[in-house]
Amino acid sequence: MVDLSVKIGDITLQNPVTPASGAFSWEYNDVIDLNRLGGLVAKTICREPRLGNPTPRMAETEGGIIQSIGLPGKGIEYFVAHIVPEYAKFKPPLIVSVSSESIEDFAALAAELSVPDVDVIEANISCPTRNSTGGNFAMHEGYTRDCIQAMRAKTKKPLWVKLSPNAGDIVSIAKAAEDAGADCLVIANTFLSLKIRTDNFRPALGNKFGGLVSPALKPIILRMVYQVAKVVKIPIVGIGGVTKAEDVVEYMLAGASAVGVGYAGFRNPTALITIIEDLAAWCNERGIKKVAELIGAVRDQDMEKDPLVAASAGV
Amino acid sequence: MPSEPKGKYTNSALRAGDQDPYPQRLVGEFIGTVVSNRSVNDEYKHLILDVHEHALNAYAGQMFHLLCPSPDDEEVWMRRPMSVYRVDRQAGQVEFLYKVEGRGTRGIATLAPGDDFNLAGPLGVGFKLQQGWNNIVVLGRGVGLATLAPLSQLAAERGIGVTAILSARNPAVVMSKELFEGLGARTITVVDSDGSSAIENVEKIIEALIAEGKADAFFTCGSNRLLKLMQRLGKKHNIPGQVAMEQIMVCGFGACYVCMRTFEVDGQRVLRRVCRDGPVFNMQEAVGW
Numbered sequence A: 001m002v003d004l005s006v007k008i009g010d011i012t013l014q015n016p017v018t019p020a021s022g023a024f025s026w027e028y029n030d031v032i033d034l035n036r037l038g039g040l041v042a043k044t045i046c047r048e049p050r051l052g053n054p055t056p057r058m059a060e061t062e063g064g065i066i067q068s069i070g071l072p073g074k075g076i077e078y079f080v081a082h083i084v085p086e087y088a089k090f091k092p093p094l095i096v097s098v099s100s101e102s103i104e105d106f107a108a109l110a111a112e113l114s115v116p117d118v119d120v121i122e123a124n125i126s127c128p129t130r131n132s133t134g135g136n137f138a139m140h141e142g143y144t145r146d147c148i149q150a151m152r153a154k155t156k157k158p159l160w161v162k163l164s165p166n167a168g169d170i171v172s173i174a175k176a177a178e179d180a181g182a183d184c185l186v187i188a189n190t191f192l193s194l195k196i197r198t199d200n201f202r203p204a205l206g207n208k209f210g211g212l213v214s215p216a217l218k219p220i221i222l223r224m225v226y227q228v229a230k231v232v233k234i235p236i237v238g239i240g241g242v243t244k245a246e247d248v249v250e251y252m253l254a255g256a257s258a259v260g261v262g263y264a265g266f267r268n269p270t271a272l273i274t275i276i277e278d279l280a281a282w283c284n285e286r287g288i289k290k291v292a293e294l295i296g297a298v299r300d301q302d303m304e305k306d307p308l309v310a311a312s313a314g315v
Numbered sequence B: 001m002p003s004e005p006k007g008k009y010t011n012s013a014l015r016a017g018d019q020d021p022y023p024q025r026l027v028g029e030f031i032g033t034v035v036s037n038r039s040v041n042d043e044y045k046h047l048i049l050d051v052h053e054h055a056l057n058a059y060a061g062q063m064f065h066l067l068c069p070s071p072d073d074e075e076v077w078m079r080r081p082m083s084v085y086r087v088d089r090q091a092g093q094v095e096f097l098y099k100v101e102g103r104g105t106r107g108i109a110t111l112a113p114g115d116d117f118n119l120a121g122p123l124g125v126g127f128k129l130q131q132g133w134n135n136i137v138v139l140g141r142g143v144g145l146a147t148l149a150p151l152s153q154l155a156a157e158r159g160i161g162v163t164a165i166l167s168a169r170n171p172a173v174v175m176s177k178e179l180f181e182g183l184g185a186r187t188i189t190v191v192d193s194d195g196s197s198a199i200e201n202v203e204k205i206i207e208a209l210i211a212e213g214k215a216d217a218f219f220t221c222g223s224n225r226l227l228k229l230m231q232r233l234g235k236k237h238n239i240p241g242q243v244a245m246e247q248i249m250v251c252g253f254g255a256c257y258v259c260m261r262t263f264e265v266d267g268q269r270v271l272r273r274v275c276r277d278g279p280v281f282n283m284q285e286a287v288g289w
């Protein structure tokens, strides 16, 4: 039987399949056994209680959905007092996602979230509908460095950083986060997008812009994971378009140590369990003893460079 | 016709007769089998599914989240919520009454007997009948009646009398009359075509029921005008009520905060999740649209 466990710094995940922030809550325990997941990832929390964005918050498009929720929540105090204990009832490590509009507050929140039942702090510096100078710091190398340095100074918890696919050069931003003390990079958040209704000429979402979520984005995020993995030493969690076990394998081959799953859990509430079971079966069928062997195992070293030779090979 | 384009990835969903590896779960992902899917009139269809016994725990006002087959070969990305119309525990079946509208419901309309159909549920907080209520008034229009219909089953089981006021455009599209009557409810039909569905007339009917002592509680769904009427009469006569609300919905479990609606609680406006805090809410707290 394959050993599905993976290590991300000092944290061991019993398998590489975690939910994605905002697409999951402890309430999913109604339908799946949360103790089987690699980790538990809470919805991004902010300091103040927030209502979130005007509805509609989701619209379907040709290739997926766009959504803009607006980080609703009851604020940090309520979160620590009432929501952390809900997650603490389960065994997998708790990853707490946090957002703010200022670097100082990001740092202060990191300190306040450094409580025993929180295992990891995930800095969501990539909410696509936040301003790049007001929380969407992952758009800039400098802001990313400053924000992660400030948080690092305030917490000893493992600090994961969720990057933006909307940044021009994600590799240098990833490097900046690593230099500033990040323990892991989460790649990536959603793509900023827009839908306009042709029946009434209005934007389909109450917030106008939203984040595009689609399995079709997987190759783009996979490319980012691959590129970043080549230049950083810290582990990576790949998020974007995972709907099946082979997608987990693909992300791991590209260099990710684990994946996050969002949309697939909407389509099939039991999807995460299916993916974990299928991943074990996939490894067992191939005699893979440890899933961690897949990390970065893409065979890209000895690729044929001569087009004449490549085109003379079988297909 | 394959109703599960990625069926391979739903192998944790339960079919009728499957052993449940996680029986303590409240909610399941199920693959039901279509028994029938017939038109009730030009707009509405009635779907009957054989399901795993765990799905039969659904009660009035709860819903299932349905993974719709595609009507056009393009993916239908999100599930669609549907109230449970009837649960037949003996037969092991759940039923839905739905209006064929957009891509999701047009997809459901393509289902034929024997097809697989993936549904998650039962979800949400449904209708609650309180001790001491002897007679209730149910008022609904259009597809709202699909949500209200199983209330009559629940009420019949408790020996509570039901008066159902069914509102529709014309007599041909009045829905669920037989279902309500079959369960012993008294029905009153009001329609636009003869003007009887006008608010003033419905108000008179309800006032008469109150005078007769037939209105210990109010129930409604599907119409803003009817909600406002019942809220007004409920306030005036101090009659409690429940309303089932709708909103575009994504996860169904309370995680994504997409299906928000506004409520007024102790003078303060708040947002609540239709999928988990509802879909049935205290009628006086609902803010109409």
Ligand SMILES: Cc1cc2nc3c(=O)[nH]c(=O)nc-3n(C[C@H](O)[C@H](O)[C@H](O)COP(=O)(O)OP(=O)(O)OC[C@H]3O[C@@H](n4cnc5c(N)ncnc54)[C@H](O)[C@@H]3O)c2cc1C
Pocket: B063, B080, B081, B082, B083, B084, B096, B097, B098, B099, B100, B101, B102, B103, B104, B105, B106, B143, B146, B147, B245, B246, B247, B248, B249, B274, B279
């Ligand atoms: C708790 C609950 C119970 C419901 N029960 C029933 C039922 O028993 N029978 C039934 O026919 N319908 C019911 N609905 C409404 C049903 O979910 C929508 O009609 C359906 O989602 C429309 O999907 P579509 O793809 O056919 O249309 P779309 O193309 O998605 O939309 C068509 C129209 O319906 C509106 N709409 C989309 N989603 C919803 C929604 N969730 N609620 C209300 N309007 C929506 C859209 O804004 C649009 O105007 C219920 C909704 C909720 C929230």
Ligand SMILES: Cc1cc2nc3c(=O)[nH]c(=O)nc-3n(C[C@H](O)[C@H](O)[C@H](O)COP(=O)(O)O)c2cc1C
Pocket: A020, A021, A022, A023, A043, A044, A067, A069, A071, A097, A124, A162, A188, A189, A190, A213, A214, A215, A239, A240, A241, A242, A260, A261, A262, A263, A264, B256
């Ligand atoms: C409804 C919804 C809400 C989300 N909320 C958050 C959030 O609060 N914080 C965050 O970092 N990402 C959020 N995301 C992004 C997801 O975590 C994830 O990055 C994205 O959905 C891509 O993964 P997927 O293709 O598996 O869905 C949200 C996504 C969705 C669909």
